[in-house]
Amino acid sequence: MPTPDKPLRKLGFLTIGLFDEDDPAAGHESTLRIIELGERLGFDSAWLRHRHFQFGISSPVAVMAAATQRTRRIELGTAVTPLGWENPVRLAEDWATVDVLSGGRLNPGLSAGPPMRWDVVRDALYPDTADTEDLSYGRAERLLAAVRGDALTDGAVTEGFEAYSNRVQPHSPGLIDRLWYGGGSLRSATWAGEHGMNFLTSSVVFAEGESTDFATVQLEQVRAFRAAHPAGAAARVSQGLVVIPTDSASPEQIATYRAYAEKRLPRTREPQGPRRMMFAPDLVGTSEEIRDMLHAHAAFREIDEVAFALPFSFAHDDYVQILTDIATRLGPALGWRPAS
Structure with missing residues (x-):
């Protein structure tokens, strides 16, 4: 638990970056201004969600690239990039490019598995190969190899006036140590630990055992991750x-905040659907009240990094107030x- 002797070490925030379909530029500009505000307030990191065929950021890598030119210190991450939408080699190129532009501030989060609404989007994504696409952890392993700088072709060669590398370019050597896996199951937590990644655990987990207490389930996953990680208890975990x-x-x-939380509360009372998905309640109150809620949270007591998630549907001024209160x-x- 963060205490005076063991304080919270890293504080970040996560945003979906909503926009109006008829004026998308304004929403993207709002997101960039929020990131700039986060840097001024002293936040350690800002994270972007992925949203496809929705009215939230569909290209976090492009928004992060823009943010690198408007900030100097704050780290930038994705929470998370669903790899089912991506070619691992091309994504590695994009991430390395933005990492170079940022001076080594990128913290990409990723997840494996079929994309959300796979039955709806599969033919748009992969009209000819949907049935043969590898959406497993193997896709993530391809990405790790590309980011790590492994040789992906037969060799570095020169053909005429053109020089070719056998690995992804640009190569950003420290990026591999800043990759995060966003997991909600014991299997994903263990896989991330075995592959030496960092671990993002959010407000959604899957209940796989007898417990239906969100904090207990999340704690089990944090411990499974660290048990599998070479760094053990020192392996990095961020809670969102x-x-x-x-x-x-x-x-x-x-009144708006409490109505938002109340509307979402029923889904937190028991596991949802065949995979027994569990949602954490939104924490609304004064900073002292939220501090006490967090100190009572079993998983929070074992981490020292957070990326608190901003609600989906509030106004820009609401986010300014929330971020200012979090930071101050x-x-x-x-x-x-x-x-x-």
Whole structure:
């Protein structure tokens, strides 16, 4: 648990980057301004969700590239990139390019498996190869090899005036150590640990045992990850819960926040669907109240990094208030110090 002796070490935030279909530029600009604000407030990292065929950021790599030119310190991540939408070699090129542009600040998160709504999107994504695409962990292993700088072709050659490398270019040597796996099951937690990755655990997990307590299930996955990781207890884990402090919020904002959380609360009471998906309740209250909720959370007590998720559908000014309260009140209450 973060305490005065063991404070919260890393504080980040996660945004979906919503936009209006008729004016997408304004929403993307809002996201960039939020990232700039996060840097000014001293956040350690800003993370972007992926949304495909929706009105949220579909190309985080492009938005991160833009953010590298408007920030100097804050780390930039994805939580997470679903690899079923990506060619691993091309994605490795994109990530390495943005990492070079950022000066080594990229923290890409990824996940394997079929994309969401696979039956709907498969023919648009892979009209000729959907039945043969490898959507397993093997796809992630291809990405790791490409980012790591493994040789992917027969050799480096020169043909006429053209020089060719046998590995992805540009190569960013430190990027492999900043890859995160976003997992919600014991299998994915163990796989990420065995492959030496960092681990993102969010507000969604799968109940695979007898327990239906969200925090207990999440804690089991954190421990499984570290048990499989070469670094053991020192392996990096970041937790992403929806956190909404109300310290400086107006009465109207507080009413909006509480209505949002109440609407989403029923899904948290029991596992959902055949895979027994579990959702964490949104944490709404003053920073002191949220601090106490987190200190009572079994999984939070074993981590020292967080990327608190911003709610999906609020206004820009709401996000400014929430981020400001997190950075100036909740973070310090958890022992965190803003980056200079």
